[in-house]
Amino acid sequence: MEYKERSAAVQAQEYLQDLISFKPDIKVLPSQREIADKLRISRNAVLHSLDKLKSEDLISSKERTGIVKNTKVDINMLGMKSMSSELNDDSVAIVHLLTTIIALPINLQNFFGLETNKLIKIERMRMRKSKPITYEIVYFDQAKFADLIKVDFTNISLYKLLQKKYGIKPTYGKENITCCLADKKISKILKIQKNMPLYKVDSFNYLDNDEPLETTTQYLIGSYFKYHFNANNIYDYRED
Amino acid sequence: MLFKEIYTDLKLMISKSDYPPGSSLPTEAELQHRYKVSRTTVRKAVDQLVAENKVIRKKGSGLFVAPVISKQNILEMTGVIKPSYIGSSDMIKFKDSYLRLVGYYYANIFHISSNELLYYISFITVINDQLTWEKLLLPLVLFPGFDPSCLKVMSIIEAVGSGKLRPANLLQELQIIKATDEIAKQLKIKKQGPIFKTTNLFSTKRGKIVAVEYRLQDALTTKYSIDF
Numbered sequence: 001m002e003y004k005e006r007s008a009a010v011q012a013q014e015y016l017q018d019l020i021s022f023k024p025d026i027k028v029l030p031s032q033r034e035i036a037d038k039l040r041i042s043r044n045a046v047l048h049s050l051d052k053l054k055s056e057d058l059i060s061s062k063e064r065t066g067i068v069k070n071t072k073v074d075i076n077m078l079g080m081k082s083m084s085s086e087l088n089d090d091s092v093a094i095v096h097l098l099t100t101i102i103a104l105p106i107n108l109q110n111f112f113g114l115e116t117n118k119l120i121k122i123e124r125m126r127m128r129k130s131k132p133i134t135y136e137i138v139y140f141d142q143a144k145f146a147d148l149i150k151v152d153f154t155n156i157s158l159y160k161l162l163q164k165k166y167g168i169k170p171t172y173g174k175e176n177i178t179c180c181l182a183d184k185k186i187s188k189i190l191k192i193q194k195n196m197p198l199y200k201v202d203s204f205n206y207l208d209n210d211e212p213l214e215t216t217t218q219y220l221i222g223s224y225f226k227y228h229f230n231a232n233n234i235y236d237y238r239e240d
Numbered sequence: 241m242l243f244k245e246i247y248t249d250l251k252l253m254i255s256k257s258d259y260p261p262g263s264s265l266p267t268e269a270e271l272q273h274r275y276k277v278s279r280t281t282v283r284k285a286v287d288q289l290v291a292e293n294k295v296i297r298k299k300g301s302g303l304f305v306a307p308v309i310s311k312q313n314i315l316e317m318t319g320v321i322k323p324s325y326i327g328s329s330d331m332i333k334f335k336d337s338y339l340r341l342v343g344y345y346y347a348n349i350f351h352i353s354s355n356e357l358l359y360y361i362s363f364i365t366v367i368n369d370q371l372t373w374e375k376l377l378l379p380l381v382l383f384p385g386f387d388p389s390c391l392k393v394m395s396i397i398e399a400v401g402s403g404k405l406r407p408a409n410l411l412q413e414l415q416i417i418k419a420t421d422e423i424a425k426q427l428k429i430k431k432q433g434p435i436f437k438t439t440n441l442f443s444t445k446r447g448k449i450v451a452v453e454y455r456l457q458d459a460l461t462t463k464y465s466i467d468f
Contacts, residue, residue: 004338014345022348055418179459197434222416229412
């Protein structure tokens with residue numbers, strides 16, 4: 001295979017990624033001029049690398065400070081943990097927006113079963129440093145969880161409450177992750193521009209007796225979050 | 241020479257890993273020359289290996305030793321994010337494959353010297369009209385003689401298992417990023433449009449990273465699902 005020199009822009013990008021990932025003490029990155037001088041490359045190449053890192057929301061320009069690192073909220077998808085314990089952050093507040101009772105929508109018939117009549121729909125929002133970051137809608141079977149209609153979910157972890165009140169917790173589930181653009185309603189709730197990209201996470205959670213417990217749709221602001229997944233012993237799935 | 245003998249000979253070489261999983265086999269013409277038999281005899285032997293799922297005949301690319309891990313295996317893995325299209329047949333178009341310097345950033349990731357060499361392999365796959373841009377980075381020292389053409393028939397998960405150190409664990413990171421001009425062009429979507437960027441870090445039991453994979457897809461048409 002042939003050998004190729006990295007382009008100046010790639011060199012600058014990797015130099016910055018190294019500072020971002022492996023030099024935790026550095027909060028403010030070097031200036032464009034400093035990077036160009038250090039790597040002996042053009043300002044143009046530096047600019048190109050900064051654009052690339054900005055497109056991934058890894059950095060942002062701050063007036064009078066320079067280029068700063070961004071920290072995304074990192075969510076571990078596995079382990080059946082609730083969003084509250086996942087965020088595990090005192091600066092995150094839960095705002096209860098609304099609880100209503102609705103007829104079983106067609107798209108949830110599969111999950112709840114046709115004998116289910118009405119659902120409790122709980123709408124909540126999470127705020128970090130007083131900025132909205134997620135909008136979440138949880139559905140329960142009203143016949144089984146009628147009392148939830150009265151609960152004020154402000155700063156209450158849903159799963160902790162289920163454990164305390166009903167002595168139950170979800171044991172397995174399925175999650176679908178897609179991306180959508182903020183519509184008028186969501187952009188208003190999350191205080192972002194219309195058409196900003198969002199993670200749309202639909203989760204379906206079951207009790208250990210295979211009964212459906214709840215299903216949730218979460219909208220998370222795309223630039224604030226990243227997800228990670230850890231799979232061990234990947235080759236144990238080899239065919240015999 | 242009978243077709244049975246050619247069949248047995250090839251099968252033995254595959255089982256001894258003279259031809260490892262995913263590697264390309266000699267063409268039928270080359271086999272014909274090697275065994276000094278007619279094309280019909282060679283074809284009969286190859287047909288039997290194809291029927292037994294030991295060899296893959298890829299149109300326009302030739303013969304390959306079948307990979308060990310099927311797409312179905314990957315689908316059945318718990319805790320691995322699965323794109324909804326996996327399992328369908330795919331087409332792969334190489335954009336770039338070359339050796340480059342490790343550099344400081346990847347030196348810290350792979351824990352090797354920044355002066356060593358890395359394979360950089362970049363390709364586009366087309367599955368049900370869905371484009372994915374893949375980039376794979378492998379240290380030369382762990383994958384001497386790596387042949388990118390194995391990616392035509394084998395999943396990345398299996399390809400990264402063919403090096404000197406076998407990975408056991410996979411850390412996946414999923415982010416939404418904006419399409420740069422180049423990404424937009426490659427994936428044929430709008431500039432600044434949302435992209436799912438998956439970063440896969442393959443590491444050994446002792447935590448040494450042996451391969452880094454980046455996967456870029458149009459976020460608005462991609463669905464991932466996870467069972468837990």
